[in-house]
Amino acid sequence: MRQLLAIASMAAMIAVPFSVQAQAQSPFAKPEDAVKYRQSAFSILGTHTGRVGAVVKGDKPYDKAAVEADVAVMETMSKLPWSAFPAGSDLPNSKAKPEIWKEQDKFKAAAEKMQGEVSKLSTAAKSGDLNAIKTAFGAVGQSCKACHDNYRNK
Template sequence: MKRMVSLAAILAAIALVSGGALAQFARTDDAIKYRQSVMFLIGQHFTRLGGMLKGSPAYDKGAFLKGATLVQTLAAMPWDAFLVPGSDKGSQMKDDTLKDTARFKEAAKAAESAMAGLVAASGTGDVSAIQEPFGAVGKSCKNCHTAFRK
């Protein structure tokens, strides 16, 4: 009985720490594939936005705003998948990432906030106003990768 109680306590603690992330994925591998898929798509679309800021293809307000909004949608998706216990194994995640999830969640929030800034600037249609928030998003990507990616 004691053993069952402590097991339940451990599971509850895991669920609390992972913010219910466990429940969303049938397998740990799915969580890894999920976040890698999202990250690849973010990379593709963010690179396209960067190309447009350099004129290739030519800047187009509607296309840029659509792309930035899509990246914002994608950027809200992957965080839960990173928090699945055990999903640091067999991935590029640094070993200590899941030991302090508050630090990870804060970095994720900063990335989302940077994305919101880019979308807001994209709405102006003024390329010179987009450059700085675009750079801020790139910096938030890099911050996380430096802190949490091998």
């Protein structure tokens, strides 16, 4: 019995790194799941970006708490979609360009740049300085546009 338990324990220890490695490759069961996940994350990110954008443009009155809350969601969402671009998820219902998979380092750098700009926007939102928010928001918009221009089909 002890021998069987020892063998089972050893097998479990050996299997864990392999299952973790498989998950690191893609946490999605099907490519369609990855597309749906990243589209959902980008949709939520876009909604909250639009809310802040309305304030920045003057279409909506500035409310520090609301902007801070929207930017907090943006900051969280800016980190989520990137794991959802595994090989094979370049499906017809996706707007992702093939360059994503050909230029992984550049794509990753663009994602990190956007996350950094959103982090700066978060700092500005917490400060309550509307001019700082406008400046930081503009940089977020530029980083989003650069990525869309290079890696997203219209």
